[in-house]
Amino acid sequence: MDKKSIGELRRRIKKDSCSFTKMCGCYVDDNKNKVTKIDEIFLNLEDEEFFKYIDIAKKVLSTNLGNNMLELDFPLEEEKPGGHQQFLLGLKKSALKDEGLLDTFYDMIIEKYDSLGNYLILLFHDRYDVMVKTSDNNKLDESEEVYEYIICAICPMVLSKPGLGFNKSEHKIGTLSREWMVAMPETGFLFPAFNDRSSDIHSVLMYTADSKNPHEELVTDILGCQTKKTFAQKQDILCDMVAEVTSEEEVKEIMESVNIELAQVSDSEPETYINESHIKDALEYAGISQPKAQEIGQEYISTIKSEELPLIGDIIPNKAAKAVKDNNEKILLKEEIKELNRKIAESQPDGEDIIIKVNDDKKALIRRETIDGESCLVIPISENENIKIN
Structure with a gap:
C-alpha cells in the first residue's frame, strides 16, 4: 500500500x-x-x-x-x-x-x-x-x-x-x-x-x-x-555495529557525523537506495578507519538485504535530514545575496560616493552650504513630506 x-x-x-x-x-x-x-x-x-x-x-x-x-x-x-x-x-x-x-x-x-x-x-x-x-x-x-x-x-x-473534585456520593470536595x-x-x-x-x-x-x-x-x-524491520530498527542496527568497533562515549558523536553525511547524499539524490559504499564513505568521514568502515558497510547491507533495501532518506533521523536541509538553504541564500550585491555594485555609477534620489520638483531646490565649517547638502522639506533613507 x-x-x-x-x-x-x-x-x-x-x-x-x-x-x-x-x-x-x-x-x-x-x-x-x-x-x-x-x-x-x-x-x-x-x-x-x-x-x-x-x-x-x-x-x-x-x-x-x-x-x-x-x-x-x-x-x-x-x-x-x-x-x-x-x-x-x-x-x-x-x-x-x-x-x-x-x-x-x-x-x-x-x-x-x-x-x-x-x-x-x-x-x-x-x-x-x-x-x-x-x-x-x-x-x-x-x-x-x-x-x-x-x-x-x-x-x-x-x-x-x-x-481533588466534588464527590457527589459524600457531597464534599475530596480525592x-x-x-x-x-x-x-x-x-x-x-x-x-x-x-x-x-x-x-x-x-x-x-x-x-x-x-x-x-x-x-x-x-x-x-x-x-x-x-519485517522498521526504518528505525535499521538505523539501530547500524548504530550497534559502530558500537562494536568504538568506545561507548564516541558512538553518539560518530553516528551524528554518519547521519549528516548520509543526509547530504540523500538531499542531493533523494531517490538513491542505500549501498555498501554509502555506509563506508560516511563511516570514514566520521573517523572510522577504511578497513573497519568497509567491513561494517558489507555486514550492514548483508544483514538488511533479505528485505527490500531502503532509500537513504528512510534510515536517517529526521533531525539530521532537517539540519542538512537548513544548512543547504542557508548556503543557497548566502550565494543569492552575494549575487544580488554583485549586481547592485555593477549598476552603480563609478566615482560617486553619494547617490540621492528626489522628486523632479525638488532638484532645483537642492543647494550646497557650509554649516559649522562642514560642507553640507541642503534639501528643503515641508512638514507633510515622507522621507526614506537607504
Missing part, C-alpha cells in the same frame, strides 16, 4: 462518511482475564463515544509507511485451510457477527500478546463501495468493487491522574477515584490490504506506535507473517 491508498481510507473515517457496520471488543486485565466484551452497531453510538472510537481507528491507518506501518505478506502455508489468513478471512466475512470466531481471536491475542498491563482489543468492520476514477481523478457514479475489511486496534488502558482510560493504540492491523484501490487478501498492513520496538508476536503468532 502507499500513502495515497491509506489516505483514501482515512478520509472516510469521519462523522459524515464513516460506514463502519459493527464494532466489537474485549477488555483484558493484567491477569489475562476477559473483564467485559463490546458488541455495538457503530452508527448507533452516542456522538462522544463515536468520535473517540473514530480517533482510535484512524490512528491505526498511519501514513508513515516503513516505520509505523508495515505491509506484510502471508506465507503460502498460512493461506491454506487452517492458516492465519483463512481465519482472518472468516472473521471479515462474518462481519464480526460470529461470537465463536471473535472469542477465538480474543483468546489468541490474550495467549500471545506481550503486555504487562490492562488493554482493550477493538475490531471494526466496514464495506467500502470503491468508485471508478477517471485519469484526472474524477469519480464516476459506478462501483469497481466493494472492499470489505476489518481494522484491529490494541489499546493500553491507563489510570487517570489523581486529583476523586482514579479510572481506567482507553489510550491510543500501541499496535493493530488492517486486513486485507488496499492495493491499487482493490482488496489484496495476500497482504495485511500492521501498525506500531513504537517503531523501535514493534510487537513482533503480533506479526508472527497472530497474523502468521514473517517479521
Whole structure:
C-alpha cells in the first residue's frame, strides 16, 4: 500500500462518511482475564463515544509507511485451510457477527500478546463501495468493487491522574477515584490490504506506535507473517555495529557525523537506495578507519538485504535530514545575496560616493552650504513630506 491508498481510507473515517457496520471488543486485565466484551452497531453510538472510537481507528491507518506501518505478506502455508489468513478471512466475512470466531481471536491475542498491563482489543468492520476514477481523478457514479475489511486496534488502558473534585456520593470536595482510560493504540492491523484501490487478501498492513520496538508476536503468532524491520530498527542496527568497533562515549558523536553525511547524499539524490559504499564513505568521514568502515558497510547491507533495501532518506533521523536541509538553504541564500550585491555594485555609477534620489520638483531646490565649517547638502522639506533613507 502507499500513502495515497491509506489516505483514501482515512478520509472516510469521519462523522459524515464513516460506514463502519459493527464494532466489537474485549477488555483484558493484567491477569489475562476477559473483564467485559463490546458488541455495538457503530452508527448507533452516542456522538462522544463515536468520535473517540473514530480517533482510535484512524490512528491505526498511519501514513508513515516503513516505520509505523508495515505491509506484510502471508506465507503460502498460512493461506491454506487452517492458516492465519483463512481465519482472518472468516472473521471479515462474518462481519464480526460470529461470537465463536471473535472469542477465538480474543483468546489468541490474550495467549500471545506481550503486555504487562490492562488493554482493550477493538475490531471494526466496514464495506467500502470503491468508485471508478477517471485519469484526472474524477469519480464516476459506478462501483469497481466493494472492499470489505476489518481494522484491529490494541489499546493500553491507563489510570487517570489523581486529583481533588466534588464527590457527589459524600457531597464534599475530596480525592476523586482514579479510572481506567482507553489510550491510543500501541499496535493493530488492517486486513486485507488496499492495493491499487482493490482488496489484496495476500497482504495485511500492521501498525506500531513504537517503531523501535514493534510487537513482533503480533506479526508472527497472530497474523502468521514473517517479521519485517522498521526504518528505525535499521538505523539501530547500524548504530550497534559502530558500537562494536568504538568506545561507548564516541558512538553518539560518530553516528551524528554518519547521519549528516548520509543526509547530504540523500538531499542531493533523494531517490538513491542505500549501498555498501554509502555506509563506508560516511563511516570514514566520521573517523572510522577504511578497513573497519568497509567491513561494517558489507555486514550492514548483508544483514538488511533479505528485505527490500531502503532509500537513504528512510534510515536517517529526521533531525539530521532537517539540519542538512537548513544548512543547504542557508548556503543557497548566502550565494543569492552575494549575487544580488554583485549586481547592485555593477549598476552603480563609478566615482560617486553619494547617490540621492528626489522628486523632479525638488532638484532645483537642492543647494550646497557650509554649516559649522562642514560642507553640507541642503534639501528643503515641508512638514507633510515622507522621507526614506537607504
